[in-house]
Amino acid sequence: MMTVDMREVYRAKAHGINSSIAKIIENSQGGYISAELGRDYNKLLSAIKQDYPDLAETMPPILNFKNVDNRTVCPTTFMELSIYSSQIYEILGTIT
Numbered sequence: 385m386m387t388v389d390m391r392e393v394y395r396a397k398a399h400g401i402n403s404s405i406a407k408i409i410e411n412s413q414g415g416y417i418s419a420e421l422g423r424d425y426n427k428l429l430s431a432i433k434q435d436y437p438d439l440a441e442t443m444p445p446i447l448n449f450k451n452v453d454n455r456t457v458c459p460t461t462f463m464e465l466s467i468y469s470s471q472i473y474e475i476l477g478t479i480t
Contacts, residue, residue: 390431390435391436391476391479394428394431394432394435394472394476395472395473395476395477397428398428398469398470398472398473398476399469399473401421401424401425401428401465401466401469402466402469402470402473405462405463405465405466405469406466408462415461415462416457416458416459416460416461416462417447417458417460417461417462417465418458419449419455419456419457421458421465422447422449422458422460422465425447425465425468425469426446426447428472429443429444429446430446432472432476436476436479439475439476439479442475443471443472443475444467444468444471445468447460447465448460
């Protein structure tokens with residue numbers, strides 16, 4: 385049976401989000417993230433808070449959504465999400 389260190393899985397996910405955003409920022413004019421990416425980030429954050437409740441207060445915020453022209457949008461910039469993902473990665477790195 386394989387043992388999985390969920391802390392490392394979460395760190396890898398946060399790092400992956402951040403690396404992807406760096407490429408998007410480099411190749412675009414910025415703008416807001418997609419609702420799908422916002423939901424993915426929120427799932428990651430919820431899983432971390434469930435597995436590490438003592439860290440919940442130090443984690444960045446859950447992202448909000450709103451409806452605009454009959455579609456769901458996440459009014460969070462790529463730069464903001466990059467900052468949040470970096471915080472998650474670094475916070476998880478403090479766990480021993």
